[in-house]
Amino acid sequence: MEGTSLSILVVGSVALDSVETPFASVEEILGGAASYFSTAASLYNQVNLVAVVGSDFPREHLDFWRSRPVDLTGLQIRDGRTFRWIARYHMDMNARDTLDTQLGVYADFHPMIPEAYCHSPLLFLANIQPELQMEVLEQVSRPRLTVLDTMELWIITERRQLTEVIKRVDILLMSEEEVRQYTNCASIVVGVRQLLALGLKFVIVKLGSYGALLFGAGGTYFSAPTHPLEEVIDPTGAGDAFAGGFLGYLSTVQPGPGGRYAIEDIKRGVVHGNILGSFVCEDFSIGRLRTLTEYDVAARYRALVACSHFDPDWRSVQVGAGQ
Ligand code: AMP
Numbered sequence: 001m002e003g004t005s006l007s008i009l010v011v012g013s014v015a016l017d018s019v020e021t022p023f024a025s026v027e028e029i030l031g032g033a034a035s036y037f038s039t040a041a042s043l044y045n046q047v048n049l050v051a052v053v054g055s056d057f058p059r060e061h062l063d064f065w066r067s068r069p070v071d072l073t074g075l076q077i078r079d080g081r082t083f084r085w086i087a088r089y090h091m092d093m094n095a096r097d098t099l100d101t102q103l104g105v106y107a108d109f110h111p112m113i114p115e116a117y118c119h120s121p122l123l124f125l126a127n128i129q130p131e132l133q134m135e136v137l138e139q140v141s142r143p144r145l146t147v148l149d150t151m152e153l154w155i156i157t158e159r160r161q162l163t164e165v166i167k168r169v170d171i172l173l174m175s176e177e178e179v180r181q182y183t184n185c186a187s188i189v190v191g192v193r194q195l196l197a198l199g200l201k202f203v204i205v206k207l208g209s210y211g212a213l214l215f216g217a218g219g220t221y222f223s224a225p226t227h228p229l230e231e232v233i234d235p236t237g238a239g240d241a242f243a244g245g246f247l248g249y250l251s252t253v254q255p256g257p258g259g260r261y262a263i264e265d266i267k268r269g270v271v272h273g274n275i276l277g278s279f280v281c282e283d284f285s286i287g288r289l290r291t292l293t294e295y296d297v298a299a300r301y302r303a304l305v306a307c308s309h310f311d312p313d314w315r316s317v318q319v320g321a322g323q
Contacts, residue, residue: 006045006121006122006251006252007045007046007047007048007071007117007120007121007122007251008041008045008046008047008048008120008122008123008124008247008248008251009047009048009050009113009117009120009122009123009124009140009143010034010037010038010041010047010048010049010050010123010124010126011034011050011051011111011113011123011124011125011126011128011132011133011136012032012033012034012037012051012124012125012126012127012128012149012240013031013032013033013034013035013051013083013085013106013126013127013128014030014032014034014035014049014051014052014053014057014075014082014083015030015031015032015035015082015083015084015085016028016029016030016031016057016082016083016084016085017029017030017031017032017084017085017086017087017236017285018084018085018086018087019031019086019087019088019089019234019236019284020087020088020089021088021089021093021232021233021234022089022090022091022093023233024233024284026234026284026285028084029284029285030058030061030285030286031085031236031237031285032051032083032085033126033127033128033149033237033239033240034049034050034051034126034240035061035237035240035286036236036237036240036241036244036280036286036289037124037126037240037241037243037244038065038070038244039065039068039070039241039244039286039289039290040240040241040243040244040245040248040276040280040289041124041243041244041245041247041248041251042065042068042069042070042244042248043244043248043276043289043292043293043294043297044245044248044249044251044252045069045248045251045252046069046070046071047069047070047071048071048073048074048114048116048117048120049065049070049071049072049074049075050074050075050111050112050113050114050117050136051074051075051076051109052075052076052077052078052083052105052106052109053075053076053077053078053082053083053105054077054078054079054080054081054082054083054104054105055077055078055079055080056081056082057077057082062075064290071117073114073116073117074111074112074113074114074117076105076109076112078105078108079105080104080105081102081104081105082104082105082106083101083102083103083104083105083106084100084101084102084104085098085100085101085102086098086099086100086101087099087236089234089235093209093232093235094208094209094235096235109128109132110132110135111132111135111136111139112139113136113139113140117140118139118140118141119140119141120140120143121143121144121145121259122143122144122145122147122247122250122251123136123140123143123145123146123147124146124147124149124243124244124247125137125146125147125148125149125165125169126149126240126243127149127150127151127154127239127240129154129158129161130150130154130158130161130162130164130165131158131161133148133165134161134164134165134168137165137168137169144255144259145170145171145247145250145259145261146168146169146170146171147169147170147171147172147173147243147246147247148165148166148169148171148172148173149173149239149240149243150162150172150173150174150178151178152177152178152181155178155181155182156181159182162182163198166195166198166199166200167198167199169200170200170201170202171200171201171202171203171204172195172200172202172203172204173204173206173239173242173243174195174203174204174205174206175205175206175207175208175239176188176205176206176207176208179191179192179195179203179205182195183195188205188213189215192205192215196215196216196217200217201216201217202214202215202216202217202220202266203215204246204270204273206238206239206242206277208235208238209226209229209232209235210226211223211224211225211226211274212224212226212242212270212273212274214266214267214270216263216266220263220266222267222270224267224270224271224273224274224304224308225274225304225307225308226274226275226277226278226304227274227275227278227300227303227304229278229281229282231282232281232282233281233282233283233284234281234283234284234285235280235281236280236284236285237280237285237286238277238278238280238281239277241273241276241277241279241280241289242273242274242276242277243273244273244276245269245272245273245274245275245276245277245297246269246270246272246273247269248272248276249265249268249269249272249273250265250266250269253265271301271304272297272301274304275297275300275301275304276289276297278300279292279296279297279300
């Protein structure tokens with residue numbers, strides 16, 4: 001897509017996933033939050049990937065990223081096994097159980113940000129341990145925009161460290177359940193207010209197959225629809241592809257004075273996030289993202305505008321005409 005020179009730095013997991021859905025199962029396919037993010041965001045601009053894999057990591061995946069604008073200088077290849085994640089989805093594919101997590105080389109991982117990446121203006125901290133996310137923040141020099149993702153595991157086991165990271169980023173991505181878990185509030189609106197009070201500029205609440213909500217510290221509220229998929233093959237990585245579409249789109253626009261993005265651009269970014277998130281569900285692993293083009297994204301963008309636009313002039317329909 002039309003790009004400026006804004007590169008995006010991502011730090012997160014690259015994994016081999018085994019996934020079972022009610023309809024199919026696959027073993028040892030390319031997974032990991034950073035894999036989904038990099039592949040999605042590289043449709044828009046250059047991505048600098050920082051992660052670790054073991055010596056067993058299939059070369060074909062590296063070759064694929066080399067064929068895209070994904071810089072692998074920061075990808076550590078260590079002796080040992082690549083991180084493995086095994087999960088099973090319920091019939092409601094918004095819900096899943098993690099059956100096993102095998103850390104492998106990921107157990108001793110410490111992100112090392114190459115000098116050339118330290119000034120990346122856009123940073124995505126994928127769902128790795130909060131301590132590691134903090135190590136990244138200590139190494140980079142003031143990105144223009146930092147987006148943070150997390151997961152239930154860290155909310156439960158590393159809440160204090162996670163809170164310290166939240167206080168240092170601009171935008172937090174959380175699912176509806178994660179907002180409730182972290183804030184202990186039944187109401188998402190009240191929970192998000194607590195999160196914004198930690199100093200965030202925006203909180204984006206992911207609603208799985210129902211889209212996403214954007215809440216801004218200045219009072220912005222925006223509900224972004226998503227594409228109604230007829231068939232979900234595998235929703236793994238939808239959140240990471242969302243982040244890739246969001247930051248990917250923002251990497252193509254010029255922020256205003258002081259590096260601030262226009263609110264309309266942030267909203268467009270959320271829509272791009274939903275679009276990339278919906279495409280990733282159409283196949284296992286990054287299968288659908290491999291062939292995705294900017295024309296596919298543009299077509300889905302137009303379809304979302306059409307399905308979410310409604311007439312603001314409600315008085316013209318004569319509400320209560322018969323009374
Ligand atoms: P998502 O579906 O967006 O939540 O992302 C799922 C991806 O996160 C999978 O491809 C997993 O390999 C990866 N993942 C699962 N558990 C962890 C973990 N503890 N740390 C880092 N990545 C993980």
